[in-house]
Amino acid sequence: MRKVWQTPGGIHPAENKLQSVQQPIQPLPLPPRLWVALNQHAGAVAKPLVAVGERVLKGQMIARPQPDSGTALHAPSSGTVVAIGPHPIAHPSGLPADCIEIVCDGLEQWIDRDRHPDYRSLPRSELLVMISERGVAGLGGAGFPTAIKLASDRPIELLLINATECEPYITADDSLLRERAEQMLVGIDIASYLLGDPAERVIGIEDNKPEAIAALRTAIAARSDKAAAIELAIFPTKYPSGGEKQLIQIVTGRELPSGALPAELGIVCQNVGTLYALKRAIVDGEPLISRITTVTGKACLRNGNYETLIGTPVSALLGHNQLQPQRLARLIMGGPMMGVALPSSELPTVKTSNCFIAADASEVAPEQPAQPCIRCGLCAEACPASLLPQQLYWHAQSQQHEKLEAHNLFDCIECGACSYVCPSNIPLVQYFRAGKGEIRQQRAEKAKSDFARERFEFRQQRLEQQERDKQAKREARKLAAEQAKAAQAQGDNGAAEDNSAAALIAAAQARAAARMASPQQQRDKLTRAITSSRARLQAAEDKLTQAQHDGADHSQLQALQAAQAAAAQKLQLAEQKLAELAATDSASSSDASAAPELDAASRAIAKARDSAAAREAMSPSEKMASDLAALDKRLAKLQEKLELCEDSEQRQLLESSAAKLQAKRDALHTSSQGDQHGI
Amino acid sequence: MQPLWELVVANPIAAAVLALVGLALLFGALLGFAAERFRVEGDPIVEQIDALLPQTQCGQCGHPGCRPYAESIAAGEAINKCPPGGQATINALAALLDLPAPELDDEHGEASEVKKVAYIREDECIGCTKCIQACPVDAILGSAKMMHTVIAAECTGCDLCVEPCPVDCIDMLPVETGIQGWQWQLPPRPGLIASDRQPHSGAAA
Incomplete structure (x- = not known):
């Protein structure tokens, strides 16, 4: 007998286990339909x-888990x-x-079962993959994937087998040990092989299962491999001794620190049902497609344990046990302490469905x-985790999550002992x-918001970087342009100097000089213009007389007359210019040739003097005609300006001056005509 | 030296004054050194406020993101402008800043009970990339003239992509909770006198 330790708290509810262990484990008739929850x-x-419509064989893998979490699922029947x-x-x-x-076809047609009775010849990694692919999960409570638990990389000194089954009503493990203890011991051997053959293998069991203990003793005694001893730790019945933390404390006297895993103490816990499933999976090549489920409660006429296919509707289980629906007060999945009430019986069983109570x-x-x-304070006395449920209650009610965590809410194993003893x-x-749910949700939200913040900040950083890159590119381009300009400027210095004011002035002077040319050239040009104008005038007059002679229509005559007038005017202008030139020549013949570039003022004075002299030389009628021509010219210029001008004020000014000019011209015109008539 | 010592010996008041002045200088120097040596960069309260904000980056508070709002809260702005955070965030901010917790300011939108994520009707997407540019957390995937899609796990439900979409192919859909997201609810609060509730619970049972 192994020494056992006491745990704090705990309660002794009515066991109600006897009614379901009166009969051996029975198979359940195959239900017509199975629902395997993903x-x-x-x-x-x-x-x-x-896929829908596909035919599946019993034991065929129908769903694969996500990597490193969950277990594979298999068809429970063909x-x-x-x-x-x-x-x-x-x-x-x-x-x-x-x-x-x-939909079951009733044939129960198996896949090829890949049996490995000599599992010790297989490498551990291969065996672990096999366990995962054959869907073995913790059948004691949470359904944690067994392969992950057995793949511990820490040295394991103790393999603790949980046969406690401390909750009232449930007898699934009890009946399993009574009938299949040897097979379960093979499961222990597989697990200890995978864990590197730990020094100790201990089965923890409560003293309320004498038949199971006897069966275990017989099986252990019958084992051929005496070297790998398996010990029994039998301890007094108390709820909840079957919790992992509690069992470790009972068997080893060591308390599992808050938040720590048993592997950190060198311990791995496995439920007997899981070890039995492990044996079936490896030695018999049968994936986990069924488990032993207790069906009990006074609303059923029969109570017992059944080899139940995963996915069997609860109603099929209850129907087989002759459920009296009118007596059913509550349908509970799991034990009366930790189980949950089910809303209906049309639900499929899962791998962790160890008990259904039709109470x-x-x-x-x-x-x-x-x-x-x-x-x-009764709850604090009953708490197996030594928590203060009354304090936790206050803080949970007022949703003070920090206080809840400070009072170690997450060490609560939800055993229900506190609720059981609560007089209120x-x-x-x-x-x-x-x-716990709220705190978990808040943590998840916090993680999500931290992630969002990270992404947001990363995006901000990226946008800033892009902006900086753009700015840098812009500056680089600008610099390149400036450099190119500088290079060009250095390439042709002369061109650069052209741009200076001095150069501009020089160019303008050159142009002016070209225009001024020599007086001789100008005179030649003017004489040429006069002769061509005369010829044109002659031609126009000829045309006019011809047209008059031919009796052309009025508009044609007018056009011809206008052309003749224009030609006459041009001729007059050319002659006038020639006269001016002659006057200039005579006035400044000496210094004109010596210095063609007179300063502007003296030039203007000279011009005015010349024109005055020329006027004096002209006859009164000639004078008048030249005046008229000049006026016409100014008027035309003004008209042109007026057309170009857009500013309304300037336009008004121009219009008024145009009207004045027009009046002057008209007056001059009439007087000149009067003179002509007078002659 | 000699006259000072004589003064101290002769005059205890002078001795006390000297001692106090000496201590004041010593501690002043110590404090000055500590202020330089242990200077905290930035405003630590902004970090704490930012940690409480929901990081949807939705801009409903009128700031371009959660951090700018945190900065203006630190500068004295009202704490009730965050609809995605709801009353829980306001309460947490009030507790942090030791302020009374006001109700949510309706001007900035209403708190919604259901969490939402954007969903692009992919058949209708024309690949304009406008939503990608609008997304503050880079949760939309796609490129020009290619179909876009929302990475639901990274979407904060901020709504900012809905407005720029030229073909209105983005919907805000509530997140499915399902069994994974389900959690136990608090039991109804017990009344002060249990018998007050008995007729109701008796009728229910």
Whole structure:
């Protein structure tokens, strides 16, 4: 007998285990339809490998888990996949989840079973993959993938086998040990091989299962391999001794630190059901497609343990046990302490479905209204984790999450001992579950918001970087342009100097000089212009007389007359210019040739003097005609300006001066005509 | 030296004054050194406020992101302008800043109970990239003239991509909670006198 230790707290509820162990484990008739839920437990959802309409064999893998979480799923019986979609599952939320629905053909046709009785010849890694692919999960409670648990990279000194089954009503492990202890011991051997053959292998079991203990003793004694001893640790019945932390404390006397995993103490815990499934998976090549489920409660006429296919509807289980629907007060999945009430029986079982209790009114206490907490402290005495449920209750009620965490809410194993002893009927565990849920949700939100912040800041940084890059490019371009300009400027210095004011002036002077040319050239030009004008005038006059002679129409005559007048004017202008030139020549013949570039003022004076002299030389009629021509010219110029001008004020000014000029011209015209008539 | 010592010996008041002045100089120097040596860069309160804000970067508060709002809260702006955070964020900010917790300011939008994420109707997307430019957390994937899609896990539900879409192919859909997101709810609060509730619970049972 191994020494055992005491744990704090705990309660002794009515066991109610006897009624379901009167008969051996029985097979259940094959239900017509099975629903295999894609998420059997908390964690990632498995990915279906089959399509609707596909025929599947018993034991065929139908869904693969996400890497490193969850377990593979297998067809519990041969048949056809008819649907993959949401179906209500046995979950406290009552929400539907994706299930693979299989219509059984009743043939129970197995896949090729890959048996490995000589598992010690296989490498550990291969064996672990096999365990994962054969869907072995923790059948004791949470359904944690066994392969992950057995792949511990820490040295393991103790393999602790949990046969406690401390919750009332449940006898699945008890009946398994009574009938299949030898097979379970093979499972222990596989697990200890995978864990590097730990020094100790201990089965922890409560003293309320004498038949199971006897069966275990016999099986252990019958083992051929005496070297790898398996010890039994039998301890007094108390709820909840079967919790992992509690069992470790009972068997080793060591308390698992808050938040630590048993592997950190060199311990791995495995449930007996899991080890049995492990043996079946490796030695018999049968994936986890069934488990032993207790069906009990006074609303059923028969109580017992059944080899249940995963995915069997609860209604099939209850129907087989002759459920009296009128007596059913509450349907509970799991034990009475930690289990959840199910809203209906049309739900499929999952890998962790160890017990269904169809309780009648005498078994479940009528729901008492919760009364205020009287601070009696019974819950603190009952708590196996040495927490202060009354304090946690206050903080959970007022949603003070920091206080909840400070009071170690996450060490609560939700065993329900506090609620059981509470004289005020406060549903303490529900408060704690809600508090945990809220804290988890807040943590998830915090993680998400931190991620969003990171992404937002990264984006800001990237945008700034882009802006900086653009700015740098712009500056580089600008610099390049400036450099190119400078290079060009250096290339032709002369051109650069042209741009200077001095150069501009010089160019203008050159142009002026060209225009001035020599007086001789100008005179030649003017004489040429006069002769051509004369010829044109002659031609125009000829045309006019011809037209008059031919009797052309009025408009044609007018046009010809205008042309003749224009030619005459041009001739007059050329003659006038020639006269001016002659006057200039005579006035400044000496210095004109010596210095053609007179200064502007003296030139203007000379010009004015010349023109005055020329006027004096002209006859009065000639004078008048030249005046008239000059006026006409000014008028034409003014008209041109007027057309170009856009400013209204300037326009007015120009118009008024144009009118003045027009009046002057008209006056001059009439006087000149009068003179002509007078002659 | 000699006259000072004589003064101290002869005059205890002078001795006390000297001692106090000496201590004042010593501690002043110590404090001055500590102020330089342990100087905190930036405003640590902004970090704390920013950590409480929901980081949707939606701009409903009138600031271009959560951090600018955190900065202006630190500078004295009202703490009730964040609809995505809702009353929980306001309460947390009030607790942090030791202020009374006001109600959410409706001017900046209403708090929605359901979390939403953007969803692009991919058949209708023309690949204009306008939503990608609008997304503050780079949660939209796609390129010019290619279909875009939202990375739902990274979408903060800020709504900013809906407005720029020229073909209105973006919807804000509530996030499906399902079994994974389900959690236990707090039990209804017990009344002060349990028998007050009995008729109701009796009727329900």
